Amino acid sequence: MSGVHAHALHYHGHSPVHRLASEVKIVAMFAFVAAVIATPTREVWAFGALAAILAVAVGLAELPTAFFLKRLSIELPFVIFALAMPFVGVGPYVEVGSLSLSVPGLWGAWNVLAKATLSVGASVVLSATTEVPDILAGFDRLRAPRLLTAIAGFMIRYLEVVVSELGRVRTAIAARLGNLSRRQEAATLASVAGTMFIRAYERGERIHQAMLARGYRGTIPPAATPALPARWAGTVAWIAASWVVAAAAILTS
Amino acid sequence: MTALLEVEDLAYTYPDGTRALMGVSFSVAEGERVALLGPNGAGKTTLLLALIGIVEAQSGEVRVGGVTLEPETYPEVRRRIGVVFQDPDDQLFMPTVWRDVAFGPANLGLPAEEVESRTKEALAAVGMEEQADRAPHHLSGGEARRAAIATVLSMRPDVLVLDEPTSNLDPVGQRELAELLETLDTTQLIVTHDLPLALRLCPRSIVLNGGRVAADGPTAELLSDAALMAANRLELPYGFDPGTIAGR
Amino acid sequence: MHVPDGFINAATSVGTGVVAAGGLGVSLRNAARGLRDFHIPLAGVTAALIFALQMLNFPVLPGVSGHLMGGALAAILLGPWMGAVVVSVVVIVQALFFADGGISALGVNVTNIALVTAFVAWPVFRGVLKILPKTRLSAMAAAMVSAFVSVLAGSFAFVLEYALGGVGGAPIGTVLGAMTGIHALIGVGEGLITATALGTVLAVRPDLVRGAADVELSGTDTVPTGRAVTTFVLTGLAVAVALVVFVAPFASPHPDGLETVAEQTGFASAAQEHPIGGPLADYQVAGVESETVGTIVSGIIGTVIAFAIGLGIVAVSRRRARSA
Numbered sequence: 001m002s003g004v005h006a007h008a009l010h011y012h013g014h015s016p017v018h019r020l021a022s023e024v025k026i027v028a029m030f031a032f033v034a035a036v037i038a039t040p041t042r043e044v045w046a047f048g049a050l051a052a053i054l055a056v057a058v059g060l061a062e063l064p065t066a067f068f069l070k071r072l073s074i075e076l077p078f079v080i081f082a083l084a085m086p087f088v089g090v091g092p093y094v095e096v097g098s099l100s101l102s103v104p105g106l107w108g109a110w111n112v113l114a115k116a117t118l119s120v121g122a123s124v125v126l127s128a129t130t131e132v133p134d135i136l137a138g139f140d141r142l143r144a145p146r147l148l149t150a151i152a153g154f155m156i157r158y159l160e161v162v163v164s165e166l167g168r169v170r171t172a173i174a175a176r177l178g179n180l181s182r183r184q185e186a187a188t189l190a191s192v193a194g195t196m197f198i199r200a201y202e203r204g205e206r207i208h209q210a211m212l213a214r215g216y217r218g219t220i221p222p223a224a225t226p227a228l229p230a231r232w233a234g235t236v237a238w239i240a241a242s243w244v245v246a247a248a249a250i251l252t253s
Numbered sequence: 254m255t256a257l258l259e260v261e262d263l264a265y266t267y268p269d270g271t272r273a274l275m276g277v278s279f280s281v282a283e284g285e286r287v288a289l290l291g292p293n294g295a296g297k298t299t300l301l302l303a304l305i306g307i308v309e310a311q312s313g314e315v316r317v318g319g320v321t322l323e324p325e326t327y328p329e330v331r332r333r334i335g336v337v338f339q340d341p342d343d344q345l346f347m348p349t350v351w352r353d354v355a356f357g358p359a360n361l362g363l364p365a366e367e368v369e370s371r372t373k374e375a376l377a378a379v380g381m382e383e384q385a386d387r388a389p390h391h392l393s394g395g396e397a398r399r400a401a402i403a404t405v406l407s408m409r410p411d412v413l414v415l416d417e418p419t420s421n422l423d424p425v426g427q428r429e430l431a432e433l434l435e436t437l438d439t440t441q442l443i444v445t446h447d448l449p450l451a452l453r454l455c456p457r458s459i460v461l462n463g464g465r466v467a468a469d470g471p472t473a474e475l476l477s478d479a480a481l482m483a484a485n486r487l488e489l490p491y492g493f494d495p496g497t498i499a500g501r
Numbered sequence: 502m503h504v505p506d507g508f509i510n511a512a513t514s515v516g517t518g519v520v521a522a523g524g525l526g527v528s529l530r531n532a533a534r535g536l537r538d539f540h541i542p543l544a545g546v547t548a549a550l551i552f553a554l555q556m557l558n559f560p561v562l563p564g565v566s567g568h569l570m571g572g573a574l575a576a577i578l579l580g581p582w583m584g585a586v587v588v589s590v591v592v593i594v595q596a597l598f599f600a601d602g603g604i605s606a607l608g609v610n611v612t613n614i615a616l617v618t619a620f621v622a623w624p625v626f627r628g629v630l631k632i633l634p635k636t637r638l639s640a641m642a643a644a645m646v647s648a649f650v651s652v653l654a655g656s657f658a659f660v661l662e663y664a665l666g667g668v669g670g671a672p673i674g675t676v677l678g679a680m681t682g683i684h685a686l687i688g689v690g691e692g693l694i695t696a697t698a699l700g701t702v703l704a705v706r707p708d709l710v711r712g713a714a715d716v717e718l719s720g721t722d723t724v725p726t727g728r729a730v731t732t733f734v735l736t737g738l739a740v741a742v743a744l745v746v747f748v749a750p751f752a753s754p755h756p757d758g759l760e761t762v763a764e765q766t767g768f769a770s771a772a773q774e775h776p777i778g779g780p781l782a783d784y785q786v787a788g789v790e791s792e793t794v795g796t797i798v799s800g801i802i803g804t805v806i807a808f809a810i811g812l813g814i815v816a817v818s819r820r821r822a823r824s825a
Contacts, residue, residue, distance in 0.1 A: 009598060030604070037511045037605040041668070082505075085669040108669020115507025120600045127598055133348030133388070135597070145529050147541070151590045153348055154545020155552065156598075160390045161342050162549040163556075190694040193554055193569070194701025197578060200550045201709050204543030206343040209307050211542070213336045214357035214408065215328055220541075221352075221359030346542060 009071070009127040017061035018129045021228040022138030024235050025130055028057075029122045035242035036118045039249045041111040046249035047118065053242050054121050061129045071124045072117065082112035132156055140222055150220050158203070166196060256280040257440055258304075258334070258412050263313035264464075265303055273299040274310065275464040281412065286434075286441045288451035288472060291461035292486035297444045298339075300461065301416055305331045318411050332361060335410030335439075339417045341397035345389035350381065350400050353389065357408040375407035379433060395426040399433060406439070413439045419447050448476060448489050460485050503595065504610055504659065506603030513666025518608030524616040525589050531582040540583065548587045548594075551575060555591070570655065570687075572618025573626070573648035574695045577712040578702065581623035588615035609662055613655045622651035626712050637703050640713055641696040648695035652688035656680040 017025070032054070039046045058068055089105025126135070136156075139149050169192050208216075258281040265274040273296045281287050291297055302308040304315055306327045315322035317333045338344045347353040354375050358368040376382045379399040384392065392400060398418060405413060418434065419427040431453055434441065445451055451458055451472050458475050460468040462485045468475055475481060476495040482488065489495065509517070532540075551571040571591070576584030592610045595601035602610040626647035633639035660677045667676070702709055 033506065033604045034511075037506065037514060085671065088672075088675055089670040090672055102670060104670030108671075111668045112505055112507040115605075116505045116603060119506040119604045123597060123600060123604055131386075132598065133352070136348065145526075147529055147533055148525075148586070148590060148593075150541050151544045151548060151586065152594055154346065154542050155548035155590055155594060157346060157348060157389065158342075158546045158549040159552060162546065163553045166550075166553050190697035191701065193574070193694055194698035194705075196550055196554075197547070197574075197698060197702055198706050198709065200546040201543060201706070203343065204540075204546045206338065206340070207346045207542035207546070209302065210336075210338050210344045210346065211356075212307055213305055213331055213338070214404065215331050215360035216356075217328070217360065221356060 009124075010131055011061075011063055011067055011128040013062050013129070015060060015062040015129065016231075017057065017125065019228055020129075020235070021141075021230045022130045022134040023141045024138075024230050024232060025126050026135065026138045026142060028235050028239055029126045031239040032122045032242050033119045035239075035246040036115050036122075038246045039115075040253040041107050043249035043253055044110075046245050047114045049245040050118055050242055051121075053238065053245065054118060054125070057125050057238065058121070061125055063125070063128055067128070068121070068124060071128065072120055082109040082116075085109040085112070137222070146220075153220075154207075161203075162196070162200065165199065166192065169196070255283060257283040257285075257318060258442070259314075259316040260300075260304070261314045261316075263300070263303055263310050263315065265299055265308055265310045273464055274303060274313075276313070277461070277464070277466055278313075279459050279466055279469060281440060281442055283411075283440055284438070285457065286443070286455045288455035288458040289442060289444045289461060290446075290448070290451060290458050290475075290485075290487060291467075295461045295485075296464040297461055298416065301336060301414055301444060304414065305334050305336055328361075332357075332408050333411040335405030335408055335413050337401050337405050337413070337415045337418065339420060341389070341392075341394075341401045344401040344404060345392075345397060348388060349385070350376070350387055350389060350392070350403075351385040353400065354385075354403045354407045357404060361408065371407045371409070375403040378406055378437065379403045393426075394422050395429055398422065398426075398430055402433070402437075406437070411440060412442060413437065414442045414444070416444045417446065418443060419445065419450055448487065449493060452476060452495055460487070462486075503592075503602035503614070504606040506605045508603070508668055509606060509609050509662055510666035510668055511605075513662055514605045514608060516608075516665075517612050517662055521589075521608040521611040521616065524620075525586070525611060528582045528585040528589070528616070528619075532580075532586050544579070544583060544587050544590075547575065547579065548590045551588060552591050552595070555595075569691060569694055570614055570618055570652060572615055572655070573622035573644065573651040573691065574698055576619040576623045576651075577626050577644055577647070577695070577699060578710055580711040581619050583711075584623070585616050585619035588619060591615075609659070613658045613662075617658045618651040618655045621654040622647040623712070625650050630713070630716060635716055637700065640703060640710075640716075641700045644699040645692035645696040649685075649688040649692040652684050652691045653681065656684035 032050075036047075036050055039050065058065075085108040086101040086105035089102025089108060092103045093100045094103055094106070095101075130138070133153070136149050136153050139152075140146065173192070260280065261278050263274050263277045264272075266272045277296070277300060289297055289300070299308060303310045304322075306315075306322055306324070315330070317330055320326050320329050320333065322330045345353050347356055351372060355368050355372045358371045363371070372385075373382070376385055379402050381396065381399050381403055384396060384400065389397065389400065402413070402415070402418075415434075419430055422430060427447070427450065431450055434443070434454055441454075443451065443455060455472050457470065458468075458472040459466055460475060460481070467485050468478075468481055473495050476487075476489065551569075551574075554569045554571060557568060570588075572584065572588050575587050578584070579587060589611050592602060592614050593607060596604055596607050596610065626643045629643035629646050630640055633642065657680075660673065660680050663671075663676050664673050699710065703713070707713065
């Protein structure tokens, strides 16, 4: 994973999905993922239908196909993970050329592939149409624990600061040692981690001072209520479609 | 001129025994712009934290606009003394510039419309209206400084206290920031190593060294006093002669 | 260790989700109780740091790399509650924004990577520190052991979940063997990094270490000597090998027990979806014994190799430090 640039996730636009309140999109994403996970592995048609439902969301969000597929490719490491399954699974086996592949393993690989792809697709639609602060504000409005969203907010805010700090420290060490081997990297990482924690702590203290200086008294003011419409009706219809597919698949399996 | 900010015999010793402030006294009048100069370790940052009670001075007094600093008045004093910290990454901790600038007024318990109008006003004062919805880590160095100043202006402070406002800025950024500070008519106390900036913006300077006030007077005079400068580890940039530049 | 969507079935995902939500809720309540308000920005920045450290892979074996999980480090530095909360936030943000770990597997990943590691590491760290002389080196050794155990515990939690509702029909014995073997190695890396990181913090700001807040440690201001380092490494090695030998066989009877439980308690849908019930039962009777031995052997070999690598790193860095 090379980039932690949360803003790169966002695709600027003014589509109906962009202009939907973030809490609605969060609920929709989780509901869709639940439908995907509940769908039995072997009902292949159902995954096709779910993909079509996801495609509707991608279309409404006016996301270019190339952008969507590129963002989808971040799941690739797991695809490789899934590909191992036919080789380690138990029988019955099927002969493909000279290979003997486990049938449950093949279905398992399909299961991970299909479900991970659809779920990541749903999360891509969310993060591509919603700025990160909006997503956090959406969780606040959904009554997620404030401590959790507050910590997540600080984490995302300081991610790039910490990553670039870490990069500078590694560069400084590499400059003295020459190019680092992987093994030296590990040693470097170990020595740097402690220093970085102290820096993180001291930054935490300074941020807190800056908060106190502006009248902080224990609660972070919430984001203003959304100017964006909730449009629950359309969203619920979309969610319902995915649930109907899942239910039908469960009944026919 | 009436004194707006008064600091009297302020002393602070860190828990590890380091004596950071050893009886600091000065006052700043309304409308004044004063530079606070001094070498590293002079106690400047401690003083700034002590002004708003983030470090609690063991003795001495801070008064701003007639309000004396004590635990009960922390919220009031922190509204009246707006501190802009050195690293904008520490100052800008909220997910967007808008929410950061609104943070102070929201803590004051103001109604939503008032928070919004103050946030707008503060962003306009530093020319950052366009960047309101951006995340702080996408701002350039100069933009981050201006946003940091806005986060304090939105609380409508009596005194603006700035810690090294021009550090890590390129020369153009430094000039632009100086120009911005000139346009603000709030009383200012500027902690800086940037002596030309002090000369440009502040008719008066206070030199802090070893936790004590070493000098307090017109900036141009202080900067021309070679013995005073050397004794307090102050040094002008190469080739810079304060005598040839019209100070204020 | 980040499980993707579709790897664990719906019922188990929901069940683990409930466990994760409960554990996280309890952690939040307890973290909030001991909370001084500056802990919120601190927790956020620490979460960012752990996220960043997780992005850096370290080699375990040729072709296999692991990354720091950070649960033990977070627990030792921030206490178990805040440690669990911080790593949970990391895992949740990774799943939501970076597709690292599945959305439906959030419960699984929060449980394994954040809750189990933090809750196992804390008592192990405190327990080991209690019986050792109160020195900085002891704290480092305790950190090493607790990090190692926490990673293994996290991998066992995964095996347990896989046994309950894993997809793809891999024999539990194989999964256990592979997970234990690899995570024994990752655990050594985690242990070395956690111990070194803790050593640095103890040397510079011992007041920041929650896990040693009530313990007066000697030697925090000195750099450990060569012999002390050797003793420390050898002690850690012995403990790690002992753990692999004793813990692995103890854990391996679990899968078939769990399979039985799963079938009896109506998790049968899992068995239907991936028909491993029959073959697995046979396999386990015949196979678990040898799997266990294999696990232990691979664990020991792996541990020894990883320690050799670790010693190499120490030797190289010492030589460089001397010549620099």
